[in-house]
Amino acid sequence: MAENVTQPTNEAAPRQTGPLELFEILVRENADTLTAFLRASVADHAAAEDLFQETMLVAWRRIDDYDRARPFGAWLRGIARRLVLEHYRQVAQEVPLADEQLLDCLDRRLAQFEQQPGDTLDEKIAALKDCLTRLAPLYQEPVELHYQQQRTTDWIAAHLQTTRDVIQKRLQRARIQLAECLERKTVLRAEG
Amino acid sequence: MNHEGNNSPPLSAGRQADERLIHALLVHLHDSLATQDRERRVARAMQAIRQSESAGVNAATSRIRLFPLWAKRVAWAAAAVVLVAIGLTVLTYTPQPAMASVNDILAALGRPGDRTYHMTVVELPEPPEPRAPAEPTIQVPRPGLDGATLYLRDATQYLLVRSDPHGGLMFDGYDGQRSWRVKNGQLAETKEGPGAGGIPMPSIMADVPFSDLRRTLERIQVDYKVERLDQTPLPGGNAVLRHVVARRSSREVKGPETIEIWADPATGLPRCIIFDRAKFQGSPEPHRLTLQLSSAAPLAADWFTPAPHLTAAGQSSR
Numbered sequence: 225m226a227e228n229v230t231q232p233t234n235e236a237a238p239r240q241t242g243p244l245e246l247f248e249i250l251v252r253e254n255a256d257t258l259t260a261f262l263r264a265s266v267a268d269h270a271a272a273e274d275l276f277q278e279t280m281l282v283a284w285r286r287i288d289d290y291d292r293a294r295p296f297g298a299w300l301r302g303i304a305r306r307l308v309l310e311h312y313r314q315v316a317q318e319v320p321l322a323d324e325q326l327l328d329c330l331d332r333r334l335a336q337f338e339q340q341p342g343d344t345l346d347e348k349i350a351a352l353k354d355c356l357t358r359l360a361p362l363y364q365e366p367v368e369l370h371y372q373q374q375r376t377t378d379w380i381a382a383h384l385q386t387t388r389d390v391i392q393k394r395l396q397r398a399r400i401q402l403a404e405c406l407e408r409k410t411v412l413r414a415e416g
Numbered sequence: 417m418n419h420e421g422n423n424s425p426p427l428s429a430g431r432q433a434d435e436r437l438i439h440a441l442l443v444h445l446h447d448s449l450a451t452q453d454r455e456r457r458v459a460r461a462m463q464a465i466r467q468s469e470s471a472g473v474n475a476a477t478s479r480i481r482l483f484p485l486w487a488k489r490v491a492w493a494a495a496a497v498v499l500v501a502i503g504l505t506v507l508t509y510t511p512q513p514a515m516a517s518v519n520d521i522l523a524a525l526g527r528p529g530d531r532t533y534h535m536t537v538v539e540l541p542e543p544p545e546p547r548a549p550a551e552p553t554i555q556v557p558r559p560g561l562d563g564a565t566l567y568l569r570d571a572t573q574y575l576l577v578r579s580d581p582h583g584g585l586m587f588d589g590y591d592g593q594r595s596w597r598v599k600n601g602q603l604a605e606t607k608e609g610p611g612a613g614g615i616p617m618p619s620i621m622a623d624v625p626f627s628d629l630r631r632t633l634e635r636i637q638v639d640y641k642v643e644r645l646d647q648t649p650l651p652g653g654n655a656v657l658r659h660v661v662a663r664r665s666s667r668e669v670k671g672p673e674t675i676e677i678w679a680d681p682a683t684g685l686p687r688c689i690i691f692d693r694a695k696f697q698g699s700p701e702p703h704r705l706t707l708q709l710s711s712a713a714p715l716a717a718d719w720f721t722p723a724p725h726l727t728a729a730g731q732s733s734r
Contacts (some may be wrong), residue, residue: 261440334437
């Protein structure tokens with residue numbers, strides 16, 4: 225994959241690498257996880273894209289504050305978390321998809337994924353692929369149609385001869401079952 | 417209600433977070449362009465940082481605390497090289513060649529002629545609703561644009577042929593003076609002037625008569641930034657085409673997030689236009705609308721009037 229960058233995390237900078245280049249390496253390594261955090265936090269895709277850019281700008285501006293003993297990804301999410309809350313304060317008409325408590329949960333969950341073996345997000349979420357194969361057909365089919373084939377819930381409802389509400393409910397249950405499967409695999413830790 | 421009803425207890429914050437996160441990971445997992453998107457995202461961020469640095473917005477005097485002192489000199493040298501590289505890229509990439517390409521495309525669309533575009537619409541997945549599903553709503557089936565055919569003449573006349581959810585085909589046309597609708601083989605509606613108001617188009621195409629693709633795409637020059645310009649075939653195709661990707665310059669811009677065009681390298685005529693993450697009238701979900709050129713052959717002289725479609729309605733003239 226593209227991430228064949230060798231262990232940039234918190235290691236001393238190679239001699240030929242400048243601060244901005246090192247920053248870019250760290251950003252690239254953590255970009256997918258940050259994108260997942262933002263996609264889970266705001267409904268509007270364009271807003272998530274803008275928040276990604278703003279997070280990077282703020283991170284570079286505040287790079288002095290970064291504690292090298294901490295994971296870079298968690299530090300980025302901390303910045304993103306504040307920007308998401310600020311976004312919801314500014315866009316008053318948008319129903320907040322996430323509050324502070326939920327953002328904290330998201331951060332903890334992503335930190336748990338980050339502890340998984342592998343260099344890339346794809347490698348770290350390999351268990352999710354296995355969990356997908358274990359879903360009951362009732363849930364597997366709408367998930368495949370919605371995420372893999374990018375079909376609308378209306379289309380899936382017509383295809384499976386049911387209602388949109390039922391499909392939305394099945395998708396919701398499928399996502400929860402996938403989370404439970406990841407807990408059984410100890411990828412995620414059950415929260416009380 | 418069966419076991420799939422909505423009477424389950426509300427989700428805890430932890431489970432809501434899990435559900436959102438799994439959604440985001442599934443989107444990532446099934447996104448075939450995830451790697452390219454990441455690179456584009458990172459490149460944009462780094463470009464913005466470098467621009468802010470060179471503009472002196474950022475006081476970077478104490479930044480190097482993260483890195484050893486020797487890195488500072490290396491960093492400045494590297495930054496200089498990077499800035500030169502960016503400068504060269506900017507000089508060779510934007511704005512002249514990019515805008516020249518956009519201008520060629522606009523000029524091609526402004527030339528007289530008939531064009532037939534096949535339309536596809538994909539609703540893009542969004543994160544799940546923050547709360548339990550709202551009250552059930554009565555869904556009235558409406559004719560969509562997916563699978564529709566759009567005929568254009570000289571940027572002044574159009575004909576949109578769509579499937580009617582109640583059966584047959586629906587024809588919405590404009591002959592340059594009068595707009596009309598043929599449904600069930602009958603003339604159902606006529607009106608002076610273009611009548612695209614009832615057709616659910618993305619806002620960028622609804623602001624102006626959507627027949628005028630040239631005026632629609634002119635917004636690239638004002639509200640969008642060309643972020644990519646290269647020569648590449650259409651996915652699944654062989655012929656190398658001029659490829660332009662433009663991204664809206666700010667969140668305030670009403671319109672799709674990106675507009676992607678593949679155009680004939682010689683004539684500039686768009687073979688394929690993708691409006692990505694476009695909001696349609698009356699629909700909150702983002703969509704991807706693709707217009708694929710299927711023919712540039714001349715159409716019958718009266719093709720944009722109701723007459724040829726009165727007998728063919730409900731059959732197929734597509």
